[in-house]
Amino acid sequence: MKNMRSTIFSNSSNRHVVSAEWLHTHLHDQQLIIVDCRFSLNDPELGLKQYQASHIEGAHYLDLNLDLSSPVQKHGGRHPLPDFDRLASKLSQIGIVSGETMVVIYDDSRLGFAARLWWLLQYMGHEYRAVLDGGFAGWKAQKYPVSNEIPEAKAGKFIPKLQTELVVDREMVKARKDLPEVVLVDAREGDRYRGEREPIDPIAGHIEGAVNYPWLEVTNDQGFVIANQSDRWQQVQNAQEVIVYCGSGVTACVNLLSLKLAGIETGKLYAGSWSDWCSYLA
Structure with missing residues (x-):
């Protein structure tokens, strides 16, 4: 992971945002996990359908309602914070090791949903995370590889340290x-x-x-x-x-x-x- 950390910090002008070019260069790095957070408030199933049809090669999908929020109650808002033990288990299942794995997150909504996971990772004490500048559309505009294959689960270990x-x-x-x-x-x-x-x-x-x-x-x-x-x-x-x-x-x-x-x-x-x-x- 030492090489991964030094690479992102030296080659990215800001460690919280990475370019499509950067991601393409590091697409197959072992210590990198990509997360697709596309979602539509008007059609909650659309993001998953879009992911299943085409996504950045190797990306996993997390759903705003199912993964990044808790069920709605009388108070607490329309997207209460998730159960963090449950989310940590999900992050582990897609191969994220807390404090080590670099996580790059994208959507197609001007970061409206990607930033939610970016912030949740901060709240859970995970430093190595960034959003993809330009999102999925920017990636496709560069004609970088997309896929409809669902990546296999990986063995991660995410232990939340809530801030x-x-x-x-x-x-x-x-x-x-x-x-x-x-x-x-x-x-x-x-x-x-x-x-x-x-x-x-x-x-x-x-x-x-x-x-x-x-x-x-x-x-x-x-x-x-x-x-x-x-x-x-x-x-x-x-x-x-x-x-x-x-x-x-x-x-x-x-x-x-x-x-x-x-x-x-x-x-x-x-x-x-x-x-x-x-x-x-x-």
């Missing part, structure tokens, strides 16, 4: 959101933040005091990460704590990735997000 300080709940948001050293960030599109449109949750609007940094601003229309992410966060770079939320704690992770790219290490996730918050208002 519980990276998550806040509703009560913590209420207690901390108005403190001068804390910034509360709403990652949804501007019209949802302003309450002009709400396609999913029963109540429109945002948490009082939140500022709006839409997650879609992290990438361009083709799903490539925009350079100089630190430019986005100049107003919050000195905050002691940046709490990020979205509709259900999924696309907020794209902003948490952006904060990492900007060198800001104070980002935390309100996992229940607006869907949890407004469940107490209905």
Whole structure:
């Protein structure tokens, strides 16, 4: 693994994002696992169907609802955090060794789902992870190999070491959101933040005091990460704590990735997000 670590850190300008060219070069490295996280909120079975039809050679599939979330309850939001023992077992089954394996994650939704697993791995204490710049479409545009073969299970060993300080709940948001050293960030599109449109949750609007940094601003229309992410966060770079939320704690992770790219290490996730918050208002 020593060679793998030195390779990614020396050949990638940012260790949290890798290019299709980089991935193609390392496609058959023994200490690399690729995960396909394609998903559609409107058609929850679509991502798996897409994966079964065509995916990056050697990639395994993890499902947002089945693998990366827990069942929905009255409170807690539309995508509660998963059972981490169960997820660790799944990660072990696809060959990931905690603290060793390099994990590259992709989707076709401008990192909207890939960043969820990227963040979950951070929460579980796994450092060696990155998202694929440009996603599956960017990979195909380079005419790199795809396959419909499902890779065999591998023998991994993932032992989660939860970084519980990276998550806040509703009560913590209420207690901390108005403190001068804390910034509360709403990652949804501007019209949802302003309450002009709400396609999913029963109540429109945002948490009082939140500022709006839409997650879609992290990438361009083709799903490539925009350079100089630190430019986005100049107003919050000195905050002691940046709490990020979205509709259900999924696309907020794209902003948490952006904060990492900007060198800001104070980002935390309100996992229940607006869907949890407004469940107490209905």
